[in-house]
Amino acid sequence: MEVALVVIVVVVALGFDYTNGFHDAANAIATSVSTRALTPRAALIMAAVFNLIGSLLGVEVAMTIGSGIVDLGPETGTHGLVIVLAGLIGAITWNLITWRLGLPSSSTHALIGGLMGAGLASSTTVHWSVILDKVVIPMVLSPIVGFGLAFLLMVGVLWIVRNMAPAKTNRRFRLAQTGSAAAMALGHGLQDAQKTMGVILLALVAGDMHDLEDGIPLWVKLASAGAISLGTYSGGWRIMRTLGRKIIELDPVRGFVAETVAASVLYTTALVFQAPISTTHTITSAIMGVGATKRLSAVRWGVAESIAVAWILTIPMSALVAAIMYLVLHPFLG
Template sequence: MDTALVVVVVALALAFDYTNGFHDAANAIATSVSTRALTPRAALIMAAVMNFAGALLGTEVAETIAKEIVNLDAASTHAGLVVVLCGLIGAITWNMITWWFGLPSSSTHALIGGLLGAGLAGGLGIFWSAIVDKVVLPMIFSPLIGFFLAFFLMVGVLWLVRRASPTKTMRRFRLSQTASAAAMALGHGLQDAQKTMGVIFLALLTAGWADPDDGIPLWVKLSAAAAISLGTYSGGWRIMRTLGRKIIELDPARGFVAETVAAGVLYVNAFWLHAPVSTTHTITSAIMGVGATKRLSAVRWGVAKSIGIAWVLTIPAAAAVAAVCFWILHPMLG
């Protein structure tokens, strides 16, 4: 039974990674497509390749997911695997709901919420201190930093090009967006694919199929990278429309600045803080920041409010689904 559960968890984790790819594909390419810097197909191919590359750049975020969310040491192998399974079900369910309504919610926080809900339902210990330091605080500060950094950087860019030819300037920024979109896609792979690696590694550790001192197996890294790349290539058109057009009509200069700032925030959190931050929150807040430089009313705050509500609900909603799944599946599989 436990062997079958491990196989199911790994398969479901890769399915989550795939949904993460098409759910969050818009994070990397919506601005470039909406400003016509890249065609949709070219943008998807580029994002898929860079997602794959980013997934292989490190394992710090994956280690955080595997070791600093839920304490499975006191649980039986069977109970631990059911917790991971139900956490994934909660995350995938919330991803599909928000994708259907075109809301750019956080796959990161859906996964963390799912693990928390299943862990609490199973009576397991939670690493609350690590969650506050590496989930809650980055969840609050990353969007704020993204918004204000994008705002002030955009103000600086506007001042630098104030006397330049608008046509030539926008053409240059449109070309520059190829690089900034690639950087954003690399950061997305660096952050989001690692979370799937962490979940698979957590399942393997629970079953005794991996040694924590040996690190994450290569096959886990490659399979997670491939799944998120395939998901990205399949596209996420509903959410792309929200990010690229419904929040604000972006021009190439604002798209370039938003992507550059968001990518920088992702890299800092991954390499230095080892914090699993939301690529969705980061790029959305950066888009709002550059949009506010036109005028505050240029940002469609009603859409932003809907996105904000989805952000707030993500962790508790995914946790609730995962907890209910645990209460149903644990007796059935036990």
């Protein structure tokens, strides 16, 4: 029974990884597609490839998810596996709801909220200090930093190109956007695929099939990287329209700056702070930052408000669904 449940959890985790890929594909490519720097198909292929590469570049975020959110060890057995399964279902449910509405919410926070909700419903220890340091503080700071850096860098770039012909400037930055979009996709893989690796590691440890001290098995890394890349290639057109056009009409210069800033924040938080931040929050706030350099009214704040509401609801709603799923599943599986 326990082995079968581990297999089910792994499959569901890879399903979450797939939804993460198509839900967050817009993070990497919306700006490049909206400015016509890349065709949609070329952008999706590029994003899938660099998601795959980024997934294999580190394990810091995965270890935070796998050992820092809820306290599950080999002694928890099927009970721990039900917690992980309920958390994944809560995250997938919220991903699908926000995808259907075209809202760029955070798959990261949906997963963390799901694990928290299932942990609380099961009276399992939730590591609040880790959540505060690695989730809540980065969740608040990353959009602020993304907005501020994007605004300042955009002002600097506009000053540098102030005497250049607009047509030549746009051509050059369309070319540069190929690199910045690839960097963004790499950062997405580095952050988001690792979260699925962490969840699978959590399931293997709870099922007493792997020792946490041994790190993440290679097959887990490859499976997680493949699932998120496949999901990215499937595309997320609804959310792409929101990021690429509804917040602000982007030009190549602003698209390049937004992607560059967002990618830099993703690398720093993953490699330096081991913090699982939201790629969605980061790129969205960077787009708002570059848009605000035109004028504040250039940003469609009504759309931004809807996105902010989705951000605020992500953790509690995915936690609620996960808690309900735990209460439903535990009598049968726990």
